[in-house]
Amino acid sequence: MLDATAHALTHRLAVEQSRGRAPSMAGAVLRGDAVVWSGTRGEVDDAAPTDDTQYRIGSITKTFVAVLVLRLREEGRLSLDDRLDEHLPDTPVPDATIAHLLAHSSGLPAETGAPWWERSDGAVRPDLASLVAEPPLRAPGRRHHYSNVGFGLLGALVGHLRGHDWFTAVAHEILEPLGMDRTTYHPTAPHAAGWAVHPWADVLHPEPAHDAGLMAPAGQMWSTTTDLARYGAFLLHGDDRVLPTRVVEEMRRPSAPSEAGDADRSQGLGLQLLRHSGRALAGHTGSMPGFVATLWVDPAEDLAAVAFANATSGPAIGALVAELIGIVAEREPRLPRPWRPAVVPADLLALLGPWYWGAAPIALRLRGTDELTIGGLGGGARTSRFSPREDGTWVGLDGYYAGETLRVVRRPDGSVSHLDLGSFVFTREPYAPGEVIPGGVPDDGWR
Structure with a gap:
C-alpha cells in the first residue's frame, strides 16, 4: 500500500x-488474501481500540447463517426451492421457500411483535410461533421486503437439521476452518461497549446487549476487523473447506429485485448487493443497539473492506466502507492477470469468429480454454459468457442467455451446420441458400 493511499484511508476513517x-x-481493507491497511480512531476503555477489539456486527450475522444453509444444500439435505415446512416442523410460515427467506422475499414482516427483539431478552419469544406476530404481508416471491424474522427461522432450520444450535454450526463449519477465533456469540475482552450519542450534545448513554435467543441469527455475533477481513477473503474467493467459489458467486448474484426508488441496491442469497460509483459490491450492513458495522467486497478489484463503530446512529458506515474500497481501487487499481497463450483444440478454434442470427452479426470468442463469449459486432447484440459441459454443449453464465444451452449442430458428414442457442439459429452466412433459418430462405437469395 502506498503511503499516500494509507493516509487517504486513515483520513476518511478519521x-x-x-x-x-x-x-x-x-476499519480494515483486504486485497487478495492479505490485510493491506487497518486503522482505528477514538477510545475504548480510555485507550485506542486495536485490530483485536471486538464490536457487535449486527446483521452481518445473517451472512453466516446463509452460508450454513447453502452448505446443507451442497450436502443434499435440502433444496432452496423446498418449502420451509418440509424441513422445519411447526414453522409458522409454511408457504415460503428457503430461497425466499434467504433473499428476503418471503412476505414476512421485518420485525417480531412487541417488545422489539433488539432491545429485549430472547426469553420473551420461547418458540417459533412467537417470532411471527402478524400474518405475512404478501404472498411469497412477490417482492423484496427485508425480514429479520426470516433469518430467525433460517437459524432454527439449521439447528433442526444439524442437531445442535446454529452458532455451534457457525463455529465448527465456518469460524474454525477460516481461523476466525475472535468471532463469538457473546463479547470477549477486549471489546467495545455500545453507546447512544445525544442528538444535540456530546454526551453518551449506555446501550443494552441482550441475548436475542431465537432471533440471534439475525444479529447476535461479535467480531474484529482482522476476523471479518478473513471472512471478506472467503466472500471473494470461496474456500473448499466451507463453500466452493461457484457457490459464493451464486450468493453474490441478484435473487430479489431492488426496492422501488433504490435501483442501486438488490439482494443476493443472504448477501446485500450495492452499486457504488460504478462498482458492484456484495456484503452486508449491520446494526444493533450501540453498534453499526459493514462488510463489502469488490470481486472486480479483489478488495474487501470492513468498519465498525460503537454508536447506535450517526456514522454512515455503509458509505464509509464503500469509499474505502473506492480509494484503493482508484489509487491502486488491480493489475490484470498477464495474458498467456492457450492450447485450443482445432475443432473448437474452427467455431470462433463471426456468426449471424438472421442478418445480425455476432462474434464467438474463446478466452483460455473454458470461457466462450457471444457478443455483438457493431453494438446492440446480447452478450453472454458460457462454460463447457462434459457432453460438448456450453451453458450460459450471465446476461440474456444465462442458463441457456449452446449446441453445435453438425451435418451427417460431421461438418458444422449451425449453432443452436435456446432455439436461436446462428449461421456462418446471413440467409445463405440452404441454411437452417427459421421462416425459410428464398431460393433466389438477396436482391
Whole structure:
C-alpha cells in the first residue's frame, strides 16, 4: 500500500469518526488474501481500540447463517426451492421457500411483535410461533421486503437439521476452518461497549446487549476487523473447506429485485448487493443497539473492506466502507492477470469468429480454454459468457442467455451446420441458400 493511499484511508476513517460522533471506530481493507491497511480512531476503555477489539456486527450475522444453509444444500439435505415446512416442523410460515427467506422475499414482516427483539431478552419469544406476530404481508416471491424474522427461522432450520444450535454450526463449519477465533456469540475482552450519542450534545448513554435467543441469527455475533477481513477473503474467493467459489458467486448474484426508488441496491442469497460509483459490491450492513458495522467486497478489484463503530446512529458506515474500497481501487487499481497463450483444440478454434442470427452479426470468442463469449459486432447484440459441459454443449453464465444451452449442430458428414442457442439459429452466412433459418430462405437469395 502506498503511503499516500494509507493516509487517504486513515483520513476518511478519521473524518467519519468525527462527523458521525462515534466513541470509537475501526476499519480494515483486504486485497487478495492479505490485510493491506487497518486503522482505528477514538477510545475504548480510555485507550485506542486495536485490530483485536471486538464490536457487535449486527446483521452481518445473517451472512453466516446463509452460508450454513447453502452448505446443507451442497450436502443434499435440502433444496432452496423446498418449502420451509418440509424441513422445519411447526414453522409458522409454511408457504415460503428457503430461497425466499434467504433473499428476503418471503412476505414476512421485518420485525417480531412487541417488545422489539433488539432491545429485549430472547426469553420473551420461547418458540417459533412467537417470532411471527402478524400474518405475512404478501404472498411469497412477490417482492423484496427485508425480514429479520426470516433469518430467525433460517437459524432454527439449521439447528433442526444439524442437531445442535446454529452458532455451534457457525463455529465448527465456518469460524474454525477460516481461523476466525475472535468471532463469538457473546463479547470477549477486549471489546467495545455500545453507546447512544445525544442528538444535540456530546454526551453518551449506555446501550443494552441482550441475548436475542431465537432471533440471534439475525444479529447476535461479535467480531474484529482482522476476523471479518478473513471472512471478506472467503466472500471473494470461496474456500473448499466451507463453500466452493461457484457457490459464493451464486450468493453474490441478484435473487430479489431492488426496492422501488433504490435501483442501486438488490439482494443476493443472504448477501446485500450495492452499486457504488460504478462498482458492484456484495456484503452486508449491520446494526444493533450501540453498534453499526459493514462488510463489502469488490470481486472486480479483489478488495474487501470492513468498519465498525460503537454508536447506535450517526456514522454512515455503509458509505464509509464503500469509499474505502473506492480509494484503493482508484489509487491502486488491480493489475490484470498477464495474458498467456492457450492450447485450443482445432475443432473448437474452427467455431470462433463471426456468426449471424438472421442478418445480425455476432462474434464467438474463446478466452483460455473454458470461457466462450457471444457478443455483438457493431453494438446492440446480447452478450453472454458460457462454460463447457462434459457432453460438448456450453451453458450460459450471465446476461440474456444465462442458463441457456449452446449446441453445435453438425451435418451427417460431421461438418458444422449451425449453432443452436435456446432455439436461436446462428449461421456462418446471413440467409445463405440452404441454411437452417427459421421462416425459410428464398431460393433466389438477396436482391
